[in-house]
Amino acid sequence: MPELPEVETIVRDLAGPLTGATIDRFDLRRRDVLRAGADRLPSLHGARITSVAREGKRIVIATDAGRGANDTTRIVVHLGMSGRLSMAPAAARLEPHTHLIVSLRGRVAELRFRDPRRFGGIWLFGTGEGTGQLPYVGALGPDALTISTRTLRGIFQSGRQIKAVLLDQQRIAGLGNIYADEALFRAGIHPVTPASQLTPASVAALARAIRAVLEAALRFGGTTLIDYRRPDGQAGSYAAHHRVYGREGKPCRRCGTRIVRMLAAGRSSHVCPSCQSKRKWPRMTRAVRDGSR
């Protein structure tokens, strides 16, 4: 599933061709791909796209269509497992499982959404409209790309495994299995460590590691495992730089120990048993926490 760097790469690639363009047709070829907001569909014809942005792992295309100045329609796309957004010449052959075509007035290229496995989808929302409890569209925590040590410290009060907390989009938005594993490795933290038992130094190291790994992945256009492609069809090339994810049985790039794959937070997790020691961290006391601010 695409994570923050992949979605951010797509958003940056789409912002140029889409921002300022006028929607000629919003051609929904498979109705059940639209998960919410069908009543807003007619207003999209002739609407101007005002911005393309990312919220967590969602892509948000804002338009000037809607029910008034304070209620404009936002097209929210979640890529799920196999969803793909591409810019393609209108004359180009349609790939199978193309569920949405957005043609743009006076433009050669159109926006296409395809999703063979259909875990992704499209939601139409008004500005500030409650996104409720729909899959993938619930409340989001602070964005992982800009998360601070202080914010993380607040999130890590829980006794849950650190890996589970990092994957919880309501706590911290944008991380998935790949970048959670990579960040934990860089910070030297074992994924089953209870979040509340991390020392202030470890929390600070993890905040730095999260930002560093996401920024590095962005420089390479993200990670392509199977399905993810940039809007122009290019794959992301960050997988070659992974330190643990997908490297089971291979030597750790730091110490040479074999990387193991284990279950943490119900997910397959990649760990260097020597760089990410499993020893219990001393429980943070209030005095230590306050003293470190």
Ligand SMILES: [Zn+2]
């Ligand atoms: Zn190691």
